[in-house]
Protein backbone atom coordinates (compact mmCIF):
# COMPACT_ATOMS: atom_id res chain seq x y z
CA UNK A 1 0.00 0.00 0.00
CA UNK A 2 1.08 3.61 -0.49
CA UNK A 3 -0.71 6.93 -0.36
CA UNK A 4 -3.22 6.85 -3.23
CA UNK A 5 -2.99 10.09 -5.24
CA UNK A 6 -5.73 12.53 -4.34
CA UNK A 7 -8.03 13.43 -7.24
CA UNK A 8 -10.39 16.36 -6.96
CA UNK A 9 -14.04 15.85 -7.93
CA UNK A 10 -16.35 18.40 -9.59
CA UNK A 11 -18.50 18.46 -6.42
CA UNK A 12 -15.46 19.32 -4.29
CA UNK A 13 -14.55 22.12 -6.68
CA UNK A 14 -18.14 23.43 -6.51
CA UNK A 15 -18.13 23.36 -2.68
CA UNK A 16 -14.79 25.20 -2.60
CA UNK A 17 -16.09 27.88 -4.98
CA UNK A 18 -19.31 28.37 -3.02
CA UNK A 19 -17.99 28.11 0.56
CA UNK A 20 -14.28 28.99 0.35
CA UNK A 21 -13.32 25.56 1.67
CA UNK A 22 -14.05 21.87 1.21
CA UNK A 23 -13.70 18.95 3.63
CA UNK A 24 -12.08 15.74 2.37
CA UNK A 25 -11.08 12.29 3.61
CA UNK A 26 -8.23 9.97 2.69
CA UNK A 27 -5.46 12.50 2.03
CA UNK A 28 -2.89 10.29 3.72
CA UNK A 29 -2.08 6.60 3.98
CA UNK A 30 -3.09 5.78 7.61
CA UNK A 31 0.12 3.76 7.86
CA UNK A 32 2.10 7.02 7.74
CA UNK A 33 0.40 8.58 10.77
CA UNK A 34 2.70 7.07 13.40
CA UNK A 35 5.76 8.02 11.34
CA UNK A 36 4.51 11.60 11.04
CA UNK A 37 3.82 11.78 14.78
CA UNK A 38 7.46 10.75 15.30
CA UNK A 39 8.57 13.42 12.83
CA UNK A 40 6.63 16.01 14.87
CA UNK A 41 8.38 14.73 18.03
CA UNK A 42 11.77 15.20 16.31
CA UNK A 43 11.13 18.66 14.95
CA UNK A 44 9.63 20.05 18.16
CA UNK A 45 12.62 18.60 20.07
CA UNK A 46 14.89 20.60 17.77
CA UNK A 47 16.20 17.56 15.87
CA UNK A 48 16.52 18.75 12.28
CA UNK A 49 17.48 15.65 10.28
CA UNK A 50 18.68 17.58 7.22
CA UNK A 51 20.78 19.95 9.31
CA UNK A 52 18.65 22.86 8.07
CA UNK A 53 16.43 24.81 10.49
CA UNK A 54 12.78 25.52 9.60
CA UNK A 55 12.02 29.14 8.65
CA UNK A 56 9.97 29.78 11.79
CA UNK A 57 10.24 27.84 15.05
CA UNK A 58 7.52 29.09 17.39
CA UNK A 59 7.70 26.31 19.96
CA UNK A 60 10.36 23.89 21.19
CA UNK A 61 10.33 21.27 23.96
CA UNK A 62 10.38 23.12 27.30
CA UNK A 63 8.33 26.11 26.09
CA UNK A 64 4.89 27.08 27.46
CA UNK A 65 2.81 23.83 27.39
CA UNK A 66 -0.43 25.81 26.99
CA UNK A 67 0.60 27.21 23.62
CA UNK A 68 -0.24 25.52 20.33
CA UNK A 69 3.10 24.36 18.94
CA UNK A 70 3.99 25.73 15.52
CA UNK A 71 6.87 25.33 13.09
CA UNK A 72 6.82 26.81 9.57
CA UNK A 73 8.66 25.18 6.71
CA UNK A 74 9.53 22.08 8.65
CA UNK A 75 10.05 20.47 5.22
CA UNK A 76 13.50 22.04 5.09
CA UNK A 77 14.37 20.19 8.32
CA UNK A 78 12.76 16.77 7.90
CA UNK A 79 12.64 14.57 4.77
CA UNK A 80 9.42 12.78 5.82
CA UNK A 81 7.59 16.09 6.24
CA UNK A 82 9.02 17.15 2.85
CA UNK A 83 7.73 14.00 1.17
CA UNK A 84 4.15 14.87 2.18
CA UNK A 85 3.97 18.64 1.74
CA UNK A 86 5.77 18.52 -1.62
CA UNK A 87 3.32 15.99 -3.13
CA UNK A 88 2.45 16.60 -6.78
CA UNK A 89 -1.18 15.47 -6.35
CA UNK A 90 -1.81 17.98 -3.55
CA UNK A 91 -0.16 20.72 -5.61
CA UNK A 92 -2.40 19.80 -8.54
CA UNK A 93 -5.55 19.85 -6.39
CA UNK A 94 -4.62 23.28 -5.00
CA UNK A 95 -3.85 24.65 -8.46
CA UNK A 96 -7.14 23.39 -9.86
CA UNK A 97 -9.15 24.72 -6.91
CA UNK A 98 -7.50 28.14 -7.17
CA UNK A 99 -7.61 28.28 -10.99
CA UNK A 100 -3.82 28.37 -11.45
CA UNK A 101 -1.69 26.74 -14.16
CA UNK A 102 0.60 25.36 -11.45
CA UNK A 103 1.34 25.43 -7.72
CA UNK A 104 4.48 26.10 -5.68
CA UNK A 105 4.87 25.73 -1.96
CA UNK A 106 5.27 28.96 -0.02
CA UNK A 107 5.07 27.61 3.50
CA UNK A 108 4.20 24.49 5.45
CA UNK A 109 2.90 24.47 9.00
CA UNK A 110 3.36 21.83 11.67
CA UNK A 111 0.65 22.55 14.25
CA UNK A 112 0.34 20.57 17.47
CA UNK A 113 -2.35 21.41 19.99
CA UNK A 114 -2.04 19.07 22.99
CA UNK A 115 -4.89 18.66 25.48
CA UNK A 116 -5.33 21.97 27.31
CA UNK A 117 -3.46 24.05 24.72
CA UNK A 118 -4.90 27.42 23.80
CA UNK A 119 -6.48 28.75 20.62
CA UNK A 120 -5.22 30.15 17.31
CA UNK A 121 -6.79 33.45 16.30
CA UNK A 122 -9.07 33.76 13.28
CA UNK A 123 -7.28 35.23 10.27
CA UNK A 124 -7.13 35.19 6.46
CA UNK A 125 -3.92 33.73 5.01
CA UNK A 126 -3.68 36.28 2.18
CA UNK A 127 -3.44 39.00 4.83
CA UNK A 128 0.16 37.93 5.53
CA UNK A 129 1.35 38.11 1.92
CA UNK A 130 2.10 41.65 0.70
CA UNK A 131 5.58 40.42 -0.27
CA UNK A 132 4.61 38.51 -3.42
CA UNK A 133 2.32 38.85 -6.41
CA UNK A 134 -0.27 37.69 -7.19
CA UNK A 135 -1.24 37.92 -3.54
CA UNK A 136 -2.99 34.55 -3.49
CA UNK A 137 -2.70 31.39 -1.44
CA UNK A 138 -4.59 28.13 -1.30
CA UNK A 139 -4.12 25.64 1.49
CA UNK A 140 -4.38 21.94 2.23
CA UNK A 141 -4.85 21.12 5.94
CA UNK A 142 -4.16 17.46 6.85
CA UNK A 143 -5.33 16.07 10.22
CA UNK A 144 -2.82 13.72 11.85
CA UNK A 145 -5.32 12.81 14.61
CA UNK A 146 -9.10 12.37 14.56
CA UNK A 147 -10.49 15.89 14.95
CA UNK A 148 -13.47 17.35 16.82
CA UNK A 149 -14.80 20.75 17.85
CA UNK A 150 -13.96 20.00 21.49
CA UNK A 151 -10.43 19.09 20.44
CA UNK A 152 -9.90 22.52 18.90
CA UNK A 153 -10.07 21.59 15.23
CA UNK A 154 -9.82 24.33 12.62
CA UNK A 155 -13.08 26.12 11.73
CA UNK A 156 -13.98 28.00 8.54
CA UNK A 157 -16.43 30.87 8.13
CA UNK A 158 -18.54 29.75 5.19
CA UNK A 159 -18.52 32.20 2.27
CA UNK A 160 -16.02 34.58 3.91
CA UNK A 161 -13.66 34.35 0.89
CA UNK A 162 -16.16 36.70 -0.78
CA UNK A 163 -16.13 39.32 1.95
CA UNK A 164 -14.45 42.64 1.04
CA UNK A 165 -10.65 42.78 1.04
CA UNK A 166 -8.42 45.42 2.52
CA UNK A 167 -9.94 46.51 5.83
CA UNK A 168 -9.41 43.44 8.02
CA UNK A 169 -9.08 43.96 11.78
CA UNK A 170 -5.73 43.27 13.47
CA UNK A 171 -5.17 39.63 14.31
CA UNK A 172 -3.27 37.97 17.16
CA UNK A 173 -2.44 34.43 15.98
CA UNK A 174 -1.02 32.70 19.07
CA UNK A 175 -3.34 32.22 22.08
CA UNK A 176 -5.46 35.38 21.83
CA UNK A 177 -7.91 36.08 24.66
CA UNK A 178 -10.83 35.72 22.22
CA UNK A 179 -9.84 33.78 19.10
CA UNK A 180 -13.03 34.69 17.22
CA UNK A 181 -12.94 38.46 17.98
CA UNK A 182 -11.48 39.62 14.61
CA UNK A 183 -13.92 37.38 12.73
CA UNK A 184 -16.90 38.78 14.64
CA UNK A 185 -15.62 42.31 14.02
CA UNK A 186 -15.26 41.63 10.28
CA UNK A 187 -18.67 39.95 9.92
CA UNK A 188 -20.34 42.79 11.83
CA UNK A 189 -18.61 45.36 9.63
CA UNK A 190 -19.84 43.57 6.52
CA UNK A 191 -23.35 42.94 7.91
CA UNK A 192 -23.21 39.18 7.35
CA UNK A 193 -24.30 36.32 9.61
CA UNK A 194 -21.61 33.87 10.69
CA UNK A 195 -21.81 30.26 9.59
CA UNK A 196 -18.90 28.35 11.12
CA UNK A 197 -17.89 24.89 9.86
CA UNK A 198 -15.54 22.78 12.01
CA UNK A 199 -13.27 20.30 10.21
CA UNK A 200 -14.31 17.10 11.96
CA UNK A 201 -12.57 14.28 10.10
CA UNK A 202 -10.75 11.02 10.81
CA UNK A 203 -6.95 11.24 10.95
CA UNK A 204 -5.64 11.44 7.40
CA UNK A 205 -8.59 13.57 6.26
CA UNK A 206 -8.63 17.33 6.16
CA UNK A 207 -9.63 20.29 4.05
CA UNK A 208 -8.68 22.72 1.32
CA UNK A 209 -9.30 26.43 1.80
CA UNK A 210 -9.13 29.69 -0.14
CA UNK A 211 -6.60 32.36 0.89
CA UNK A 212 -9.33 34.88 1.79
CA UNK A 213 -11.40 32.47 3.90
CA UNK A 214 -11.52 33.38 7.59
CA UNK A 215 -10.39 30.50 9.82
CA UNK A 216 -9.00 29.77 13.27
CA UNK A 217 -9.40 27.29 16.10
CA UNK A 218 -10.40 27.11 19.76
CA UNK A 219 -8.59 25.54 22.71
CA UNK A 220 -8.21 21.78 22.97
CA UNK A 221 -10.77 20.85 25.63
CA UNK A 222 -10.85 17.24 24.42
CA UNK A 223 -8.82 14.26 25.58
CA UNK A 224 -6.40 13.71 22.68
CA UNK A 225 -3.64 15.49 20.80
CA UNK A 226 -4.61 17.56 17.76
CA UNK A 227 -1.79 17.60 15.19
CA UNK A 228 -2.08 18.94 11.65
CA UNK A 229 0.29 19.23 8.72
CA UNK A 230 -0.55 22.19 6.49
CA UNK A 231 0.57 22.98 2.95
CA UNK A 232 0.21 26.58 1.75
CA UNK A 233 0.69 27.08 -2.01
CA UNK A 234 0.73 30.00 -4.43
CA UNK A 235 0.58 29.93 -8.21
CA UNK A 236 3.76 28.68 -9.87
CA UNK A 237 3.89 32.11 -11.61
CA UNK A 238 4.39 33.95 -8.31
CA UNK A 239 7.13 36.59 -8.11
CA UNK A 240 8.52 38.63 -5.26
CA UNK A 241 7.03 42.11 -4.64
CA UNK A 242 9.72 44.25 -3.00
CA UNK A 243 7.48 47.04 -1.67
CA UNK A 244 5.88 44.40 0.60
CA UNK A 245 9.07 42.83 1.96
CA UNK A 246 8.76 44.39 5.41
CA UNK A 247 5.12 43.42 5.96
CA UNK A 248 3.15 40.30 6.88
CA UNK A 249 5.57 37.38 6.99
CA UNK A 250 7.74 39.01 4.28
CA UNK A 251 10.69 39.65 6.63
CA UNK A 252 11.12 35.87 6.96
CA UNK A 253 10.45 34.69 3.41
CA UNK A 254 11.92 37.50 1.31
CA UNK A 255 15.40 36.54 2.57
CA UNK A 256 15.59 34.12 -0.37
CA UNK A 257 15.29 36.89 -3.01
CA UNK A 258 18.26 37.71 -5.22
CA UNK A 259 19.19 41.41 -5.08
CA UNK A 260 18.48 42.00 -8.76
CA UNK A 261 15.75 39.50 -9.64
CA UNK A 262 12.16 39.05 -8.41
CA UNK A 263 11.99 35.36 -9.39
CA UNK A 264 11.25 33.06 -6.45
CA UNK A 265 14.02 30.42 -6.37
CA UNK A 266 12.76 26.89 -6.83
CA UNK A 267 15.22 25.57 -4.26
CA UNK A 268 13.23 27.45 -1.61
CA UNK A 269 9.76 27.55 -3.18
CA UNK A 270 9.60 24.36 -5.29
CA UNK A 271 6.98 23.89 -8.01
CA UNK A 272 4.92 20.86 -7.02
CA UNK A 273 2.82 20.58 -10.14
CA UNK A 274 2.30 22.45 -13.38
CA UNK A 275 -0.24 21.66 -16.09
CA UNK A 276 2.52 21.38 -18.72
CA UNK A 277 4.01 18.46 -16.73
CA UNK A 278 6.85 20.38 -15.09
CA UNK A 279 7.76 19.66 -11.46
CA UNK A 280 10.91 20.95 -9.74
CA UNK A 281 13.43 18.10 -10.20
CA UNK A 282 14.56 15.99 -7.27
CA UNK A 283 11.60 16.46 -4.91
CA UNK A 284 11.01 13.48 -2.58
CA UNK A 285 8.01 11.16 -2.89
CA UNK A 286 6.09 9.78 0.13
CA UNK A 287 7.42 6.48 1.46
CA UNK A 288 5.32 3.35 1.27
CA UNK A 289 3.95 2.77 4.77
CA UNK A 290 3.63 -0.97 4.49
Ligand SMILES: O=C(O)CCC(=O)C(=O)O
Nearest residue numbers: 111120141154216217230
Ligand atom coordinates in the same frame (compact mmCIF):
# COMPACT_ATOMS: atom_id res chain seq x y z
O1 LIG B 1 -5.00 24.48 12.48
C1 LIG B 1 -5.36 25.60 12.81
O2 LIG B 1 -5.98 25.81 13.83
C2 LIG B 1 -5.07 26.81 11.94
C3 LIG B 1 -4.56 26.40 10.60
C4 LIG B 1 -4.31 27.54 9.68
O3 LIG B 1 -4.25 28.68 10.05
C5 LIG B 1 -4.18 27.23 8.26
O4 LIG B 1 -4.24 26.05 7.87
O5 LIG B 1 -4.04 28.18 7.45
